[in-house]
Amino acid sequence: MTGLLAARDLRAFYGDAQALFGIDFTLDPGELVAIIGANGAGKSTLLKCLTGLVRAPREAVHFKGEAIGGLPPGEIVRRGLAMVPEGRRLFPSLSVEENLLMGGLTRRPGPWNLRRLYTLFPILADKRKDPATSLSGGQQQMVALGRALMSNPELLLCDELSLGLAPIVIREIYAAMPAITGEGMTVVIVEQDVTMAQRVSRRIYCLQEGRVSLQGRSDALSREQISRAYFGM
Ligand SMILES: Nc1ncnc2c1ncn2[C@@H]1O[C@H](COP(=O)(O)OP(=O)(O)OP(=O)(O)O)[C@@H](O)[C@H]1O
Ligand SMILES: [Mg+2]
Numbered sequence: 001m002t003g004l005l006a007a008r009d010l011r012a013f014y015g016d017a018q019a020l021f022g023i024d025f026t027l028d029p030g031e032l033v034a035i036i037g038a039n040g041a042g043k044s045t046l047l048k049c050l051t052g053l054v055r056a057p058r059e060a061v062h063f064k065g066e067a068i069g070g071l072p073p074g075e076i077v078r079r080g081l082a083m084v085p086e087g088r089r090l091f092p093s094l095s096v097e098e099n100l101l102m103g104g105l106t107r108r109p110g111p112w113n114l115r116r117l118y119t120l121f122p123i124l125a126d127k128r129k130d131p132a133t134s135l136s137g138g139q140q141q142m143v144a145l146g147r148a149l150m151s152n153p154e155l156l157l158c159d160e161l162s163l164g165l166a167p168i169v170i171r172e173i174y175a176a177m178p179a180i181t182g183e184g185m186t187v188v189i190v191e192q193d194v195t196m197a198q199r200v201s202r203r204i205y206c207l208q209e210g211r212v213s214l215q216g217r218s219d220a221l222s223r224e225q226i227s228r229a230y231f232g233m
Contacts, residue, residue, distance in 0.1 A: 004154065005050070005155060006026045009024065010069075012046075019045045023046060023210075031203065032181055033189075035206075049069070063155070080153050083157040083158075084141075090132040090140055099132045099147055100117060137165055138166070156186070158189045206230055
């Protein structure tokens, strides 16, 4: 098994309903990979299988050469995966800084700490004592991203960072990515905005109804190929 992470023939179920039908997915260290696909295609389910939130067979997911499928989420975080969940899921009763510190409870050695995050997103330093929920949507997304970085993961999985945000805010958040991958971190983004996904990623996987319908280098895929894979037309 080569690469940082490999999912092989990954199948996932919610009760009797099958959501993933044999996904093959690999990540090389330091790359940014985008997962695109229509609503219900299985993007979030794939991320949840990698982080232990949805059950996967042990051998279906390998991280740094070890089988991690189905391990408890906390154990997977300790091994170096972190997720920015869809909808951010901040702790509403906690301040910005307290939310960030929660992410550091499973602290691995690495470059990310409060000071570093406040340099990346200075607005969070200004608002560090404020309740997280008093922030704008974009600022809350920065907190969610920062909280995940605080564990110093080797692999960061981001589920729809841009959902509901204004284009200028989306650009601001994606502008932070080079500083993140620049440390050698591997990043996966789930992104509805195909143009943005293609612009910021090295490779793209398109999912359709629980299967990989297209994958390849972002700069080599045409809009036609992507549309066909996205909508199945
Ligand atoms: N908790 C759940 N219980 C039952 N079925 C679910 C659950 N979560 C997702 N599903 C189903 O699994 C399939 C994949 O859903 P998933 O949320 O992974 O899609 P997605 O690509 O992330 O979609 P979206 O773009 O809307 O976020 C869908 O058919 C969905 O209805
Ligand atoms: Mg989703």
